[in-house]
Amino acid sequence: MAEVAGGTLSLRWIVLTWVTIYIMTTEAVDRSNFKTCEQSAFCKRQRNVKPENSPYRALLNSLEVTEKSIKLQLINEVNKVPLLLEVYGLQGNMTRIKINELNPLKPRYEVQDVLVQDPPTVPLTVMGKDEGSVELGFGNGLYKLIITSRPFRMDIMTGNELLLSINSRGLMVFEHLRKRKDSYTEKFSSTVGSMWSKIKNVFISEEKKEENVQSEEMKEATKAGEEETAQGDQPEGKDSQKESEEKEDEAGMWEETFKTHTDSKPSGPSSVGLDFSLPGFEHVYGIPEHADNLKLKTTDGGDPYRLYNLDVFQYEIFNPMALYGAIPVMLAHNVRRTLGIFWLNAAETWVDISSNTAGKTLFGKMLDYMQGANEIPQTDVRWISESGIIDVFVLLGPSPFDVFRQYTSLTGTQALPPLFAIAYHQCRWNYNDEEDVRNVDAGFDEHDIPYDVIWLDIEHTDGKRYFTWDSNKFPNPKDMLQNLDSKKRKMVSIVDPHIKIDSGYRIHNAIQSRNFYIKTKDGSDYEGWCWPGSAGYPDFTNPEMRSWWASMFAYDQYEGSMDNLYTWNDMNEPSVFNGPEVTMHKDAVHFGGWEHRDVHNLYAFYVQMATADGQIQRSGGTERPFVLARGFFAGSQRYGAVWTGDNSAEWDHLKVSLPMCLSLGLAGVSFCGADVGGFFKHPSPELLVRWYQAGAYQPFFRAHAHLDTPRREPWLFGEENKQLIRTVIRERYTLLPFWYTFFYRAYRTGEPVMRPMWVEFPGDVDTFSLDEQYMLGNALLIRPVTEQDARGVQVYMPGKGQFWYDVRSHQRYTGPQMLYVPVTISTIPVYQRGGTIVPRKERVRRSSSCMQSDPYTLYVALNAQNAADGDLFVDDGHTFNFEKRREYIHRKFTFANNSLTSRSADPNGHYNTAAWIERVLVLGARRPSSVVIKLSDGSESSLDFEHNAETSVLTIRKPAVNVGADWTLYIR
Structure with missing residues (x-):
């Protein structure tokens, strides 16, 4: 045992530290630390449900039309569980579809705080109805929504054009909450109860039947299901769902083990899934964050895209694995229209994509045409979430800019950053002390290189206790900040959301005394391991906790801070080194009794929200904040910037940073960038120069490096390379008025600052799959050089006569x-x-x-x-x-x-x-x-x-x- 400040360093912590160091220094991510769909019980169950023969039926006689929505019941004809469907027409060519249990055992989680308001509605009108379907109109008659009863299906049309179908493949699954039936007595009791319920129904009076049409419809559905079972012609899709219902103890339904971690599920299986078909669309985009191409790939032959905020060290590229952030919004585009799907669910989510044109070569498509084939291209998308409800917004465009406006009218636009934040930032893990900061700052002046912000990573604190300074290395933080301020420069310090458990640490004591820590399933404070050692995790889903956290940024609370000190929220996925998949246990309990599985992807969103609020409050509401966060969710754009996490000094990582940021822009987050030079490893001078050239034309422009890498200040790579880097940083500064103007437009309209070529040229199919070039605003075409030893690059210039x-x-x-x-080496193709x-x-x-x-x-x-x-x-x-x-x-x-x-x-x-x-x-x-x-x-x-x-x-x-x-x- 070794004594350390604030406590005793246990053998367990020593071992964990070495394990962490090993993970951080390995050449590539260890995939075995993270689940595949096959290893995720709910994803596997849902994916095993095959297309067609949906067991769900819409009870059209239960239709209720209100001023804001229509409501009707759905019935699962296998298990007889009733659901409630709500459909809203929304202002601005949108519709919202919600599906929940009609009578759940307890409330199911519905996402809070992401929507900026209760979306304004427009009336839905019943345009027609028969025994098999009902037709609704909205959008001043421009759109109609057809609900088909059996099997349940929804189609959205404009005129005679089908835009989107829901559950057309019959893949909807809604696992209802239930009590575990793990004994013969319980099963017998349940059977008797069910029989008695049926006997009572026989004696319902005719008068009562007439008054309760919904009950009659449900009985009819029950009878129909029983007849089908008796006849032995149960559809294949219903068989698979019935088997799932009967296997109450199937692996992963009530608890699930991954490696050494067991996840208890007191509510049992609770996942939801729904499929969407997009006729006429071959190109879909979005659902960040993934280190992958801009155009999303089909997932038929492998794992779906995963949305689950995770701390993934040295991530792989061109992979659908989850990364640090999760925004469940997807855009579909063709030459005539752009559509959006926003799946509002904060639980672990998987997205399957298939296409009837996937794998076809251009020749194959031409052959289809010559042979008179009339197959319309179609992309099918399947969303699967572990818990919560189905709450989905369909954004009907029709233009890309309409979709941007629609989505950000729901979740908010990109916050207008302070001007300094879109200039150049200098960072590494870690600048050692005040003298180091002073020398680096002076080096920029000596070499005539502009910069605005210098950053401090975790080593600046007193033993990883955030809101503190190491008194030996940073004894006079205000003097340091005042020196920067005299040159009109800023500093960013890291404040992570894991709190060292130490009775001598006032932040820990305050959180513990207020009962603000997340709890275990047994009610004690949840403890995990992160940089400080044993750490507690503040419950940012609690509004009181967020308010208290914000108060800690006041100048009299955060000692040594000044108005030119801003904040970096790293590790906010949340990262838990000894947790399942390096994150928090799903059965941990949050404010309101919600399990972590329900709110996981929201945690990072709340951390950044509280930190931004703290910066605003410390100035009395006058100054705009700057907060960089690694984890994020839909709506995070309202609170600051994000970056692409722990990348590597490799050419492919430079290349993939472009589609990663473009995808984020499509999902509302314009303020994105990648660590210039790569966080891990050591870039060659050529790679570093090319990365500066690319980074200067991305919204967030920061150089950053791992603790173990050699120093990378711009003047350390020889005079020629210094001049090349200096030139491109200065180019960034000359364009600051242009950047700032387009950030203002993003704030006002939701349009992305950095945007794919197809956004500006929506009718040009040659732009639809371009990853390597993009537009800044509507004015500048950027084609960074991302290939080693490049002698030339291809640049596509669209627009007839442009x-x-x-x-x-x-x-x-x-x-x-x-x-x-x-x-x-000095060329940056910009037009x-x-x-x-x-x-x-x-x-x-x-x-x-x-x-x-x-x-x-x-x-x-x-x-x-x-x-x-x-x-x-x-x-x-x-x-x-x-x-x-x-x-x-x-x-x-x-x-x-x-x-x-x-x-x-x-x-x-x-x-x-x-x-x-x-x-x-x-x-x-x-x-x-x-x-x-x-x-x-x-x-x-x-x-x-x-x-x-x-x-x-x-x-x-x-x-x-x-x-x-x-x-x-x-x-x-």
Whole structure:
């Protein structure tokens, strides 16, 4: 036994530490630590149910139409368990479908706090009904929803076009809550009770039958089921479900063992599953987080995609395994329409994808066409969750931007980050002490490389006690922070949600005394093992716990903190080193008596929520927060940024970071990035340079590295590589006005900042599977070099007659075309789209805040019609005043008829700034005879200009107008 601060280091902890170190330093993830579908009892049960012959029937005579919804009962004709179906028409071309038990033994969990409001409804009208189906209309008659009784099925149509079918393959499974029947007496008693219930029904009066149509319908369903059984023609699908019902002690139904961990299930099997068919769709996207391609693959030959927040060390790529976050939203796209499915369930979830065109080559599809085959492409998706209810939103588009608006109207838009947060961040595990921080900070100044934030990992604390500082290494944190503040720079410190169990640690004592820890199934405080050793896990599902946690960020509570200290929530899946699958036991108990299995994927969401609230509260509600989190769920975009976790210094990890962030953007989370250079291993200088070049064009731009890697500050790889890295970081800073404007648009509309090519070119099938290039906003096409020793890359330029301008040479290309671009180590293929205007600030200083009043340059890229437009958002860059006091400028720039006009895009905003327009570059312009600027007061003046005939670039110097002013440039 060895003595340590705060307690005794047990042999068990020593062993666990070595095991952890071994896991952290292995070459690849140990898959055996994580379940496959076959090893997950509920996933296996559900997947064993085969298509067709669904046992569910809709009792159409139970139909109830209310002002907000329609309700009717479903009956499982095998086990006779009644369910309640609720259908809501929602404003904005959406519908919500909920299925729950009609009379559960106890309430089933329904996700809280993710929806920003109770979604506004629109009336559903009954348009037709017969004995086999009912037709409902919504969306001002644009859509109809047809519910078929037997087997239960739902179809959503617009006109004569079928958009989506639900349970058309008969894969719906709703495992009802039940008492365990583990003795002959219980089974006998149950049988007698059932017989007595049937005898009583015989004597129900005719009058009562008429008053209770729902009971009559249920009896009819019972009778029909009994007749089918007696006749021996029970459908195959019903047989499989009946067998499942009868095997009460089947492995995994009441308890389940994985490796050394046994999961007790006091409520027994409780999983839910439902299938969706998407005729006409071959491409589906979303359900992050997975280290996989942008276009989701079919899963027929392997595991489904898994959504279960897990701490996966050095994860594999191109794999459907679960990772740190889980957002259960999927988009389907074809040339005519985009649809979305949002499966609101926080339990462990698996998603199966199949397609009738999977595996067909292009030649095979052409052959089908030539032979007159009329098979419509179709993708089928099956959602399976361990517990909770079926609560699904169908987002009907029809455009990609409609789907973004619809989804974020439910879960919220991306929070507008403070300006510094979208600049460059420098991090490693760990900067050793205050002197190390001072030297790294000075190194950026010495080498003239801008940066905004330096980060501290877990070693800065007193023995992994969060909200503290190591008094030997960081004795004067305020002095350190003040030094950074003098240069307008910030710091981020890590605050993880596992709390060292130590009677001398005030945070632990406060949580324990308030009874805020998660409990075991036996009622004691849940303890796991993480970085501090034995740790408790605060119950962030408890609103009082979240409120208390937020209060700990107050300056008088978090000693040594200042207003330029922000927060990193790592390990919030939650990570439990000695837990099943390196996370928490599912039978742990949360606030309200809910099991961890019900809320697992919400835990990280609540941690980030509470931390962001704490940063807001410490400033009296004035300052915008910055919180980075590793785990996340639907709605996490409201609270900050995420990153792609513990990647590796490998080319494939660089490459996969693109579709990982693109997928997150489609699911509402625009503020995403990957550790530049890779967290594990040591990158070659070429890989590091290429990663900086890619990272500079991703929303969250942070270099980070493992404790065991050599130092990676940008100046440590030789002069040539330093200059390459310096150049691309400076490019990031010149584009900060553009980034900030598109983050504002994401905040207002839900549109992603970093977006797949197909979002901007939805009718071009050649964009549908592109992973290696993407758009920033609607203006910049980015094609990072992600291949080792690359001499050239392919760039696809879409759009018939669309102009694309190389941002460095200004050479113009016309789409659609596949362009081979020769590259050197200094090349980053970036193209501005014709018809757009991009604002930049070209005086780069040591940090973004130092550039606040600096002038702007506008890059006007003309399209084939000699037109372009763009916008610019300006505020103070850090407070909520843009919301509370309308202190902002939102400008609209329009180029048409050889004139460039600046007008307010939002007259409600007002903000005083010294920033002005320094230059205007017009790409694709002819040489004018003169350039005149006319101000709003009617005054005019001539401007100096220069025209490059070789590149067709017109440079107009010093319009010298305030960025908030109205003006017009006339190019004559």
